[in-house]
């Protein structure tokens with residue numbers, strides 16, 4: 412390079428430094444300032460998606476459950492019929508109800524009321540669900556069941572059912588709920604609190620594959636769909652890879668009878684929900 416050219420380049424660099432308008436200086440300017448419009452647009456779009464999708468999730472989940480449960484799945488109803496058969500021999504702790512051969516049931520995560528048909532004649536039912544949008548489906552459904560003498564639905568989280576007094580119910584029912592609660596133990600604590608001494612806790616849940624050697628693919632699908640948040644997103648927090656039995660066993664019931672089995676499912680998509688747990692715990 413000739414001496415003249417080198418001098419020219421030095422001059423250009425010096426000038427650029429002085430007026431601060433070269434490319435090097437531009438990258439030093441705050442990135443956010445230059446991209447303010449893009450950032451505001453992205454935040455606005457995310458906010459709208461959040462409002463439209465996540466904000467309305469309880470509403471569309473309730474509607475989806477209403478559609479799912481509108482037509483009964485006969486094979487699973489048979490399993491339930493068998494499971495709940497002993498409800499008819501439960502004797503109330505409440506002398507007034509006992510005289511009339513009636514019982515008080517608390518159902519947690521009652522949803523649209525898919526278990527109404529399995530409750531014995533003379534049931535006084537309190538339903539609990541954290542999702543307000545189930546209420547109208549529950550009330551509409553309840554009218555079809557004269558076996559339920561009285562029923563109210565409490566819109567509250569099962570972790571704290573203040574409205575239900577200690578030792579006041581004969582039976583607590585939970586079906587397909589413990590898969591989607593943030594923590595299982597506080598709910599079991601409430602179950603024990605509200606049950607009268609000798610009261611029964613009937614539970615049915617889909618659980619993690621219990622024979623992974625034989626059903627490795629199903630176990631893998633359960634883990635993948637849960638960890639990638641696909642199943643929990645569609646089904647309101649539902650985790651496919653839980654087992655609630657250890658929690659139930661150590662909750663403080665005087666006895667727990669439980670069975671793991673493969674439940675019938677309506678189609679291949681729900682194959683991941685085939686491993687099931689059902690049982691009755693006594694306070």
Ligand SMILES: C[S@@+](CC[C@H](N)C(=O)[O-])C[C@H]1O[C@@H](n2cnc3c(N)ncnc32)[C@H](O)[C@@H]1O
Nearest residue numbers: 520521522525540541542568569586587588592
């Ligand atoms: C998959 S649905 C099952 C509904 C019904 N029990 C059945 O067997 O089809 C789960 C239900 O539990 C309710 N739920 C989930 N977590 C709850 C909580 N922490 N407290 C009260 N309800 C809850 C949901 O709103 C929903 O209605």
